[in-house]
Amino acid sequence: MRIAMVFMVIFSLFVSVGGLSAEYLECPSDADLVEGEQVCGPGYEDTFNCGCGCTGQPLFLNIPANPGQITICGESGTFIYDSLQYRDTDWYQLEVEEAGEITVCGIAEYPVLFLILEDGPAGDCSSFEILQDTSAAAFELVCMTQAVEPGIYWLWSGPSVFEGVLCGAQYIMTIDGYSATLVSADLNCLPSSGTVPFFTQMTVTLINLEPTRPVTQIAASININLGNGSYLSGWRQGWKNVLQGDTYRLQWGQTIPLSGAVLGTNIFTLIAEDVTSSPYNQPPYPPAGDTDTATCTMTGIAP
Numbered sequence: 001m002r003i004a005m006v007f008m009v010i011f012s013l014f015v016s017v018g019g020l021s022a023e024y025l026e027c028p029s030d031a032d033l034v035e036g037e038q039v040c041g042p043g044y045e046d047t048f049n050c051g052c053g054c055t056g057q058p059l060f061l062n063i064p065a066n067p068g069q070i071t072i073c074g075e076s077g078t079f080i081y082d083s084l085q086y087r088d089t090d091w092y093q094l095e096v097e098e099a100g101e102i103t104v105c106g107i108a109e110y111p112v113l114f115l116i117l118e119d120g121p122a123g124d125c126s127s128f129e130i131l132q133d134t135s136a137a138a139f140e141l142v143c144m145t146q147a148v149e150p151g152i153y154w155l156w157s158g159p160s161v162f163e164g165v166l167c168g169a170q171y172i173m174t175i176d177g178y179s180a181t182l183v184s185a186d187l188n189c190l191p192s193s194g195t196v197p198f199f200t201q202m203t204v205t206l207i208n209l210e211p212t213r214p215v216t217q218i219a220a221s222i223n224i225n226l227g228n229g230s231y232l233s234g235w236r237q238g239w240k241n242v243l244q245g246d247t248y249r250l251q252w253g254q255t256i257p258l259s260g261a262v263l264g265t266n267i268f269t270l271i272a273e274d275v276t277s278s279p280y281n282q283p284p285y286p287p288a289g290d291t292d293t294a295t296c297t298m299t300g301i302a303p
């Protein structure tokens with residue numbers, strides 16, 4: 001989070017024109033998402049990311065999960081509609097797959113309000129809950145950390161005031177902790193017990209769940225906690241390029257030897273790690289580093 005704050009400070013720049021100074025925000029060139037809503041103005045009707053404030057069907061901008069930090073740049077402002085003062089509100093949707101903590105930081109060129117909302121059981125705008133809200137003065141960085149469970153969450157961004165914010169004013173948000181399952185691992189041993197020596201079939205399964213990369217490189221290694229209490233690290237190791245949405249399966253026959261070391265409970269632990277290299281670990285793709293583990297337990301019985 002400290003890194004996010006340092007970057008935020010850099011985004012805020014001063015410009016001096018004709019002796020007058022003004023501070024403004026600059027969207028970082030490697031931002032993950034640039035909002036893309038049209039600049040508001042008199043009579044503006046938001047049919048872009050008005051969320052639960054839409055007059056018709058709710059509209060959200062979906063944020064793809066990412067194990068690293070996600071940076072979003074957007075614009076807002078206040079305007080007159082039907083002789084009343086309105087503000088441009090922006091709603092983003094997060095589809096959380098893993099329980100954890102999400103940290104949202106934000107800064108704007110105007111007095112701003114950020115909300116974290118949770119979708120209700122109805123799955124629409126009829127039952128959402130505001131989990132956190134924080135407002136800030138112009139150019140003040142604020143952060144919120146929220147525990148999340150798998151489900152739908154919304155981030156809301158807009159001016160905290162209804163007038164005086166020039167349309168096209170910038171804000172920047174970062175999200176940390178919104179990670180997705182990119183690789184999935186499974187390990188099977190059949191049969192899972194026998195009188196030594198015996199023969200078992202082991203199956204390693206690696207699945208590439210990352211939805212945008214053409215290929216994900218997955219490294220796998222198996223460690224063993226042997227029945228006699230000793231530990232064997234990196235018993236088997238390797239890596240594989242797995243295409244988008246594909247499953248890689250490796251199966252082999254394994255002899256469990258006539259040895260005192262394997263009597264009792266042996267636990268085989270498979271560790272799979274996304275080790276995808278450039279360019280598929282660079283934006284717009286997520287960084288590498290996601291891991292998954294799986295175990296199989298095998299019991300050796302003395303003859």
Ligand SMILES: [Ca+2]
Nearest residue numbers: 037075076090
């Ligand atoms: Ca907007």
Ligand SMILES: [Ca+2]
Nearest residue numbers: 046049089090
């Ligand atoms: Ca909007």
